[in-house]
Amino acid sequence: MCGILAVLGCSDDSQAKRVRVLELSRRLKHRGPDWSGLYQHGDCYLAHQRLAIIDPASGDQPLFNEDKSIVVTVNGEIYNHEELRKKLAHHKFRTGSDCDVIAHLYEEYGEDFVDMLDGIFSFVLLDTRDNSFVVARDAIGVTSLYIGWGLDGSVWISSELKGLNDDCEHFESFPPGHLYSSKSGGFRRWYNPPWFSEAIPSVPYDPLVLRRAFENAVTKRLMTDVPFGVLLSGGLDSSLVASITARYLAGTKAAKQWGAQLHSFCVGLEGSPDLKAAREVADYLGTVHHEFHFTVQDGIDAIEDVIYHIETYDVTTIRASTPMFLMSRKIKSLGVKMVISGEGSDEIFGGYLYFHKAPDKDEFHRETCRKIKALHQYDCLRANKATSAWGLEARVPFLDKEFINVAMSIDPEAKMIKKDEGRIEKWVLRRAFDDEEHPYLPKVL
Numbered sequence: 001m002c003g004i005l006a007v008l009g010c011s012d013d014s015q016a017k018r019v020r021v022l023e024l025s026r027r028l029k030h031r032g033p034d035w036s037g038l039y040q041h042g043d044c045y046l047a048h049q050r051l052a053i054i055d056p057a058s059g060d061q062p063l064f065n066e067d068k069s070i071v072v073t074v075n076g077e078i079y080n081h082e083e084l085r086k087k088l089a090h091h092k093f094r095t096g097s098d099c100d101v102i103a104h105l106y107e108e109y110g111e112d113f114v115d116m117l118d119g120i121f122s123f124v125l126l127d128t129r130d131n132s133f134v135v136a137r138d139a140i141g142v143t144s145l146y147i148g149w150g151l152d153g154s155v156w157i158s159s160e161l162k163g164l165n166d167d168c169e170h171f172e173s174f175p176p177g178h179l180y181s182s183k184s185g186g187f188r189r190w191y192n193p194p195w196f197s198e199a200i201p202s203v204p205y206d207p208l209v210l211r212r213a214f215e216n217a218v219t220k221r222l223m224t225d226v227p228f229g230v231l232l233s234g235g236l237d238s239s240l241v242a243s244i245t246a247r248y249l250a251g252t253k254a255a256k257q258w259g260a261q262l263h264s265f266c267v268g269l270e271g272s273p274d275l276k277a278a279r280e281v282a283d284y285l286g287t288v289h290h291e292f293h294f295t296v297q298d299g300i301d302a303i304e305d306v307i308y309h310i311e312t313y314d315v316t317t318i319r320a321s322t323p324m325f326l327m328s329r330k331i332k333s334l335g336v337k338m339v340i341s342g343e344g345s346d347e348i349f350g351g352y353l354y355f356h357k358a359p360d361k362d363e364f365h366r367e368t369c370r371k372i373k374a375l376h377q378y379d380c381l382r383a384n385k386a387t388s389a390w391g392l393e394a395r396v397p398f399l400d401k402e403f404i405n406v407a408m409s410i411d412p413e414a415k416m417i418k419k420d421e422g423r424i425e426k427w428v429l430r431r432a433f434d435d436e437e438h439p440y441l442p443k444v445l
Helices: 015-026 081-087 098-116 207-222 236-251 253-258 273-285 296-310 315-333 345-349 353-357 361-377 379-388 401-407 427-432
Strands: 003-008 035-041 044-050 070-078 119-127 132-137 146-149 155-158 170-173 178-181 186-189 228-231 263-268 288-293 338-340 393-395
Touching: 003 015, 003 070, 003 119, 003 132, 015 035, 015 044, 035 070, 044 070, 044 119, 070 098, 081 098, 098 119, 098 132, 098 178, 132 155, 207 236, 207 401, 207 427, 228 236, 236 253, 236 273, 236 345, 236 427, 263 273, 263 315, 273 288, 288 315, 296 315, 296 379, 315 379, 345 361, 345 401, 345 427, 361 379, 379 393
Parallel strands: 228 263, 228 338, 263 288, 338 393
Antiparallel strands: 003 044, 003 155, 035 044, 070 119, 119 132, 132 178, 146 155, 146 170, 178 186
């Protein structure tokens, strides 16, 4: 994950202000150790710390349209960028970066282009023709983003709180699925899926439809020009991600560049059941498995750094972030820059223990909706910041827009936990990948 920082309309175009923006941008350097850039247009500043995943050679930011009147700084991955480039065939692109499409889409469609993006992103777009700007964050909030306001009326945008908290009178989390437009002076929700209203869906459960949707979500995330791997805890969610990745990796561009044998990573206390389970799945899938150990004292010693990077005092999030933070450092030391992870499944399918107590399918569904809406404050925040602390990117296929639409359209009666019928938690997901002829996972899962 890259780091972005923007200061817009600050009524100060002095060298001192430029130096201050650079100083604040450096607080995000851990997110993007590969390159840094700063663009200034009058009293607007767009800074970027780059983690190069796609087109490392020429994709440095900020990015521009043909005449450089539209300027973009972005943190994210646009998985459908090749399809979008075809729609923009009359445009000339400066780089091979997947994010290069954003400025050109704005030229063609104005602010309404955001829903065309299939991916994870936070961006600031400056239109120098009238000094207007647009800020947007991805549907679920996989990428972190904050907004603040200065005493001089300026708007500040940063991937992390530490980039703006010292200079803003007020600051807050930028809401997922929204854009902020200087023309309207406020937020507007661009992401409006059917499930967001919490209306109860009625589409019959079809295991093959669900399987195909998740396979598509995983395979589109194999888009990379750098070494990558999967996080493997040995549980259902991460094991499915690893299985699908291993199954479809061979024919990809990534396999041609980095080899067709998948690398998997796990962390835990010595002798923990997670390590054993992950090892068994890795052996079954034939991955190159990397097992990292830490001690309780290692975790305690890391807490201060963990809180600094994830920027929350939520106890559960800190506890879950600590091993991920320690593992990410080890993974990055091996030269890996991107990992695919299993966050989001429990929220979509009701995988938490208390879902056993759902009184009916309506309440079950509404609770899954509420859990997904809150992900940006907890699991997404953890996955994003615990990894980006070491310049590592985490991709989360369960939170793919199209997959969520499929999974959340299923009649929630199918998701209900009914042990007397042999339906344990996440039964619909387990059944979707229960393939006797070409099994995805060992029987123990």
